[in-house]
Amino acid sequence: MTSPTAASALFADDLALALRIADAADVVAMARVNSADLAIDQKADATFVTDADIATERAIRDILSAERPNDGILGEEFGTEGTGSRQWIIDPIDGTHNFMRGLPMWGILIALAVDGVPQVGVVSQPALGRRWWAATGSGAWTNTPGAESRQIHVSDVSALEKSSISFQSIQQWDEAGELDNLIRLTRAVWRDRGYGDVWPYMQLAEGRLEFVAEFGVAPYDIAAVVPIVAEAGGRMTAFDGEESITKQSSLATNGVLHDTYLTFLHGGSTIAS
Template identity: 40%
Template sequence: MRGIPIWATLIGLERDGVVDIGVVSAPAMPRRWWAARGEGAYCDGRRLSVSGVAEISDAQLCYADLPWWEAFGLGEQFLALVNAVWRTRGFGDFWQHMLVAEGAADIAVEPIVNLWDLAAIQPIIEEAGGRFSDHSGAPTPAGGNAVSSNGILHEAVLAILKKP
């Protein structure tokens, strides 16, 4: 991306079908996030914690590329989510999920994404106290799409994104 330093190397370690360790390294920022199951989530040595925002109308939403929502038949659901929250920002890729883990954002959503872009993210979100799933609610980085949240708002987000 031209002049935008938001890129990272993402590494996830999966054992017995569960991603146990995640590392996201963004040298141009320069920042590094990591987590291990049962050990917490960290960024540059600081322990991470998701926000405590309890109402979707108070939530800050980050999202991936807008045209993809329409392309995958989720345009109406996405706009409903946008209209339900307090504020939106278009920080796609890993960065939006790390903002959720840090408590700076409350929800991050992607209409399409690959396993290798999500495996490292799942343990970081969950060890920071949040929830990670695909749009159906399955706690997997292999679902082809993603929702990260502070956990409190997760079911409300899934209900809005559900296809009619």
């Protein structure tokens, strides 16, 4: 579908592979969109999984096993496989509930982490015909209607009251005990919306939002997002300000407002940068 542009030499081959994997995964997932016989099961955590999730992750793992047999894999549906410093982190369908209902707001997330730090990220939303990708040192990129690559950047908005935010869902914030902080934040910013799932992170990377945060996330939910936001000039941490994908929360911003948001959401306390 697309090819990496100006990719860093260190991760150029990995990014090219991730894009080829996304091409294959798009085909598998799209074949099950709006299928009358879509098989749906409920997992132990009460979330749902479809046959499309299973088939897409299997297709991704098959390619990785052939192309990167010495790398580890962490996926939502089949867990961890292999060891070592290099680990591919995949979410075959981020937004399964949207997929089940025929909504196009779902994505395929593919990341490569080295020593726990995401270095390559691809986010594909084939139902929308959109894709975003980045590798450390390469910049962040997206496709255009003409299928050409376009580099993307976060916004330069530097005032809280002029910022636009996505909070993912009220239920998440309520369950995390942060609903009062969310309400305070919505009163302080220019605009707030709960766009949900991976799409708002990509809108942040394109400069259309200044803040996206959520709770209850696993590494496969956010690993692919990290390089894209970072290479677009933004910043992404856990809710407490730590740079980690394992703390079950995420907070992405345009960078210039990151510490402002952290301070605001923590009652004015000093947050480590």
